[in-house]
Amino acid sequence: MKRILLAAALGLAFAGTASAAALTYKIDPNHTDVVVGWSHFGFSNPIAHFGKVDGTITYDPAKPAASSVQVTIPLSGLNSHVPDFDEHLKSADFFDAEKFPTITFKSTKVEAAGEKKLKVSGDLTVHGVTKPAVLDVTINKIGEQPMAKRAAAGFDASTTLKRSDFGLGKYAPNVSDEVSIRITTEALVPKPEAKK
Template sequence: MKKIIALLIAAGVSLTAFAAPENFTSDEHHTFSSFSYSHFGYSTQQSRFNNTKAKITLDRAAKTGSVDAVIDAKSVDTGSKLFDQHIQGEDFLDTAKFPTITFKSTKFNFTGDQPSSVEGNLTIKGITKPVTLKITHFQCMDHPMAKKLACGVNATTTIKRTEFNAGKYAPHVGDDVTLSFAVEAIKD
């Protein structure tokens, strides 16, 4: 009987260890955020931010987690230095006053064993709005080079830029902006 109890306790301890939250830090070389919008209906313009950092906590057994992400708004990359400066101006991101864009999660949603979306608060130009990031890809496995657990995710959401006081030229330049995130994070 003592052996059975000892085995049950050992099993409970190992199950608890398995269910423990895991902390991850984004890999700066494989983590980017981007945005796209309609330009007068002629084309969908695509640009990115070259500096996005995230701290992630994930408990896959409990189906919970958290994300705290910071985007360096001054790292905007449109492919044109002149347009980068234009986007950083007061009419759009106003990076002199608001150098970062942040996302702080409030809830993880799972479909089966996989996270399917993350709800949270997006702050641009000091204005915070709730958004839901739809996860389009999620994968965790041992990283072959880092020799640690790593997780990768792609997620998107669409916002109205006028709601963040960045609506110059709307509606001619599209008010709807699709934000996309490609994150690879390595376990701490």
């Protein structure tokens, strides 16, 4: 009887370790949005969305410091819901999307910051300029995505940046230099590759 109980205890311990193992997830662009907001002369607070996000998230719940994030945001996914304004933002006045077609973020450090909270530091490259950025992250859910039938992870994140740090300071301070960034993302463990 003792052997059976010991075997059961070891099995439970192993199962707990397995569920807490680090997994690498592929960002689902259909359930990911990057929202940037700013003040326009103090009268309004417009926003723009960046879709088509691509990247990977490695998350280790047992050891957050072993986690990492790598993301690419194509400027082709920029959408303010005002087509003329989108073209202006993509022009040389701002992002110069023809010369710098993507925004990238690569983490350099991940720290636990409380229950279901992380602090993710990394290198953000916008408009050809790389600066450090820190994201305050909330872990929404880790588990099986019921439609995909695969392991999934969901996170929200936020930060505030100065656009002038990246050479995008046109019209400041009338159009605020500081911009708020909110991110929501769902990511899935990739499907196993089909055997050849």
